[in-house]
Amino acid sequence: MFITLVLISSSSFAEKGNRALVVIDMQQYFIDGSGFAREPANQEKTRQLFDAQVEAIEAAVRTDTPIIFIEYDPFGTTDERLKNAARGAKDVVYFLKNDDGMFSNQNSFRQELVDYLGEKKIETLIMTGANGGACVHESIIGALNRNLSVIAYDQAIADFNYRDFRYPYDQYYRDRIHFSCEDCTFRETSVLSEIFSDVNSNEDRKSVRDNSVDSPAIQEILKKMDEFRQFFDKMSPRTEGCEG
Secondary structure (H helix, E strand, C coil): CCCCCCCCCCCCCCCCCEEEEEEECCEHHHHHCCCCCCCHHHHHHHHHHHHHHHHHHHHHHHCCCCEEEEEECCCCCECHHHHHHCCCCCCEEEEEECCCCCCCCCCCCHHHHHHHHHHHCEEEEEEEECCCCCHHHHHHHHHHHCCCEEEEEEEEECECCCCCCECCCCCCCCCCCCCCCCCCCEEEECCHHHCCCCCCCHHHHHHHHHCCCCCHHHHHHHHHHHHHHHHHHHHCCCCCCCCC
């Protein structure tokens, strides 16, 4: 009796040039800014947001994808959970900004970021962070206007500017992103495996759990196999060993 377990994961889409993961304004100042961060529902949304961001950062570390932390000056530093997740990364950089969009003409620190992207030949940005309707949105538009391709990973984007935190940010940008460029592309996804091919999607991860040796389904199969083995043992003639 043969049992084959097949797990299928989504392959990543092809965007141009080198890629980088961007984490925007994940500073405690913005999480607490609305005054409703302690609401139970908002705490759960924040937990899920950080889980998704950590998972994306860990995938970037594994694939040697540069990680760019953007921090709105002067509102503190990036949350330690995210910085810790990036430890061991081949390329981690921090850039300040003092305007909503990281490519804004009013951002005094913009040129440092632009120079870095050019040096690394980065042409595709994986966008995450907060706030989704302000700084992330403006940064996406700014990137596209510079002919950079953008992937918005909506499970790692939130907006804290509401009494009920807006999370996840799925399909928010579909009708709100308008751009004109030569060969840039934009897409948003809820599936990390569509960005990093070595990551199982949510459904794939569920399949992995369901197909583990400890799962009830596999335990039931093993039980049936053992019953078959015992049955055939009883039915098969035995050959006694020879003594010398």
